[in-house]
Amino acid sequence: MGMPDDPVVATREFITGWYADVPSNKHVVLPRSIPAALASFYAAAAGRDEVLGRQDRLFPPYRLHPGEDGWLEFGEENQGGFVLALDPTRPDPAVFYRYWKDEPIVDPHPLTTFLLLFAVYEASFAGPYLATADLTSEEALRLTSGLRRVPLRDRWFPPGDTEFHVGNGLVVQLAPNDDATWCTYTSARHRAHLQPLRHLDIAWKTFER
Structure with missing residues (x-):
């Protein structure tokens, strides 16, 4: 089976379906400087804190601000082993694992697909x-x-x-x-x-x- 044609839509549908019993917050405030896929994820997750992860975790929206080096760090491993980061100027950026090695490691999936897999991975524990x-x-x-x-x-x-x-x-x-x-x-x-x-x-x- 291949990945869905629109992983952003698939991610939103998975979150709203799997967490349908958890009330959502329609008034989440998101930074303008984040890619559309990440904004869609946070909009679907709003009010549902566990969507942001328990095994690993995405940062809450108020922490999403690019650093002086241009990286947007948006999540971390549960024991601090790595930080998730991306280039916020790209529409579907690569996802990098920072601080695990001397050089960042790039995930094979772009952000749109990465977020779908993140949501499913976390749901399998949660x-x-x-x-x-x-x-x-x-x-x-x-x-x-x-x-x-x-x-x-x-x-x-x-x-x-x-x-x-x-x-x-x-x-x-x-x-x-x-x-x-x-x-x-x-x-x-x-x-x-x-x-x-x-x-x-x-x-x-x-x-x-």
Whole structure:
């Protein structure tokens, strides 16, 4: 499956659908100096703080001001390992990881696609109801049957061999283990969407937190 033709629209639709139970704030004030894709993300996320991330985090809009060097820093890794940055003068800029190495590392995805993958990645950890397990390939196929795969295409972080599948009120993250199994975080906003997974004959490590 390829990426959607308009990842900005796909990101907005994912946020407004996945977080439909969280009231939004229609009166968010955004800086004028940010790319349109980032403005659209913050408009959809307004009033929904968890959209900005828990594993990693995007900065709130009031912090979005280009530095003296021209970089716009807009997020960071949860332990401060890197800072997300871009060139705000470009319509769909590259996303850079600063301070991880001596030179910034560029993500393979431009901002528009990066934000879609960020939203899905964070949602896989952040649902009120969560199930985790180590899966065989056959179990992973059963878990994701009927869901839509969102390809990473070699995103730098998390690694590109991580998979995401969405649908039926679920976001499923599959990350490969060294022993040819898969580690999954399966997240749901409502208990009813997670309950059918009890019948998949999977040895869950955690279920519903």
